[in-house]
Amino acid sequence: xxxxxxxxxxxxxxxxxxxxxxxxxxxxxxxxxxxxxxxxxxxxxxxxxxxxxxxxxxxxxxxxxxxxxxxxxxxxxxxxxxxxxxxxxxxxxxxxxxxxxxxxxxxxxxxxxxxxxxxxxxxxxxxxxxxxxxxxxxxxxxxxxxxxxxxxxxxxxxxxxxxxxxxxxxxxxxxxxxxxxxxxxxxxxxxxxxxxxxxxxxxxxxxxxxx
Amino acid sequence: xxxxxxxxxxxxxxxxxxxxxxxxxxxxxxxxxxxxxxxxxxxxxxxxxxxxxxxxxxxxxxxxxxxxxxxxxxxxxxxxxxxxxxxxxxxxxxxxxxxxxxxxxxxxxxxxxxxxxxxxxxxxxxxxxxxxxxxxxxxxxxxxxxxxxxxxxxxxxxxxxx
Numbered sequence: 001x002x003x004x005x006x007x008x009x010x011x012x013x014x015x016x017x018x019x020x021x022x023x024x025x026x027x028x029x030x031x032x033x034x035x036x037x038x039x040x041x042x043x044x045x046x047x048x049x050x051x052x053x054x055x056x057x058x059x060x061x062x063x064x065x066x067x068x069x070x071x072x073x074x075x076x077x078x079x080x081x082x083x084x085x086x087x088x089x090x091x092x093x094x095x096x097x098x099x100x101x102x103x104x105x106x107x108x109x110x111x112x113x114x115x116x117x118x119x120x121x122x123x124x125x126x127x128x129x130x131x132x133x134x135x136x137x138x139x140x141x142x143x144x145x146x147x148x149x150x151x152x153x154x155x156x157x158x159x160x161x162x163x164x165x166x167x168x169x170x171x172x173x174x175x176x177x178x179x180x181x182x183x184x185x186x187x188x189x190x191x192x193x194x195x196x197x198x199x200x201x202x203x204x205x206x207x208x209x210x211x
Numbered sequence: 212x213x214x215x216x217x218x219x220x221x222x223x224x225x226x227x228x229x230x231x232x233x234x235x236x237x238x239x240x241x242x243x244x245x246x247x248x249x250x251x252x253x254x255x256x257x258x259x260x261x262x263x264x265x266x267x268x269x270x271x272x273x274x275x276x277x278x279x280x281x282x283x284x285x286x287x288x289x290x291x292x293x294x295x296x297x298x299x300x301x302x303x304x305x306x307x308x309x310x311x312x313x314x315x316x317x318x319x320x321x322x323x324x325x326x327x328x329x330x331x332x333x334x335x336x337x338x339x340x341x342x343x344x345x346x347x348x349x350x351x352x353x354x355x356x357x358x359x360x361x362x363x364x365x366x367x368x369x370x371x372x373x
Contacts, residue, residue, distance in 0.1 A: 063366065068309050104367055143311040147366055150237030151349025154221055155308045158240050158260045159320050 011205045012046060014132070019045040019170045022128030026121045033120075038094065043182070044171040047201065050157055050188070053167060054150055057082070057184060065103070066152040067118035070140040071126070075193035078156055079126075079139060080186040081118045082149055090181035091117070094174055106146070115142040125170060125185055133200040156188060165194045168201075216353065219243075219258045222275035226255035226287035229357035238304035238350045240321035244277070244328045245301040246284050246337065247359040248293035254356035255284045261320075262327030277327035281335055300332045301361055301373055302342040303352050310347050321345065341373040 007015075019042035027040040048056045063085040071077040083091055088103040095113040106114075119142055126137045145152065157165075170185040189197045202208070216232045219225045221241060227233050229252040235243045238258070247254040257280035261267075264276035273283035285295060307319035325344045332339050343350070343363045353362045361373040 066308075068312065070312065141312070143309045145308050145347065147239075147308060147349045148237045148351070151239035151306070151351075152308060153239075154237055154241055154260075155239030155306070155321070155349075158221075 015045040018132040022125035026124035039175045041173045050165045064149045067142045067144045069142045073137040074135045076190040078188045082184040087181040090179045094176040118142045133204045135200045222272040224257045224274035228253045233354045236351045242304040242324040253291040262323045281331040298337045299340040300337045305344040
């Protein structure tokens with residue numbers, strides 16, 4: 001099973017640049033949709049082994065709104081977006097222009113707004129990813145749950161029958177009226193396309209595949 | 212809270228003697244297969260990820276699959292002095308969290324895990340005493356070999372004892 005090698009700072013810079021392109025496009029799309037400026041900032045982009053995902057997510061790992069989208073095309077994967085439940089109000093306010101009621105009991109409209117945002121974000125990131133690694137990926141319809149992040153992650157990893165793979169993680173910060181919510185975008189490849197995608201990353205980042 | 216509790220991680224197996232307890236945190240589609248021996252007050256828990264090992268290369272983690280987990284559980288319990296004839300089983304987990312994305316008539320991984328664990332118990336002749344399985348919510352559990360009880364916790368729901 002391929003393991004992500006330790007990435008050097010300039011590799012991470014290249015990944016982050018890709019994230020910035022995606023976030024920029026998503027922010028533009030959202031601003032047009034909402035009719036007002038939307039602030040979005042990519043704080044970190046990296047490849048993480050699936051075994052250490054829980055630790056990597058750290059404080060954001062307890063209770064989340066999780067949106068899953070199937071990904072197909074030249075590789076098969078799953079996108080998982082995790083939004084810290086405690087700060088979900090920031091996102092709802094950003095999308096609907098009013099503070100959310102109870103994040104534990106989201107309305108149909110709030111759920112649908114978060115799923116729509118997830119679709120826009122995923123489309124933008126997959127496009128930006130194509131710009132970097134030249135692997136064409138498209139996404140399907142989103143589904144959302146509110147639960148513990150570890151239970152959600154476990155389910156997704158188990159479904160792919162892989163616990164020794166890796167995921168691309170993009171940390172995106174959304175801000176609305178001085179409050180910030182960090183959302184995690186995870187691209188989790190299916191076991192049989194792990195290698196294809198990792199090689200594409202290495203090629204794009206100029207890492208020798210057999211080093 | 213008892214002072215000694217072990218978290219059984221995904222694909223892991225652990226046995227414990229009262230008053231120790233065993234936990235599994237964030238069970239999604241995974242299933243916790245629990246065996247308890249009332250006389251010796253010992254028990255063991257497997258945090259199972261997949262129903263069957265058949266299509267996979269041999270794994271160093273027997274707890275990963277329902278079919279390989281059961282013999283490993285039995286071995287660990289025998290090492291603690293348990294008698295197989297006294298054992299009872301409990302099952303928790305097997306949720307289908309993203310049920311909205313399932314094709315019609317498709318069996319979820321959670322449900323397949325539950326069915327495989329039930330079958331493993333049946334083949335070993337161990338009675339299934341209680342279960343709390345399926346649904347769409349993740350679970351966190353704590354098992355007490357002291358009295359065989361299992362605490363099941365789901366988000367926004369009242370705790371359940373099995």
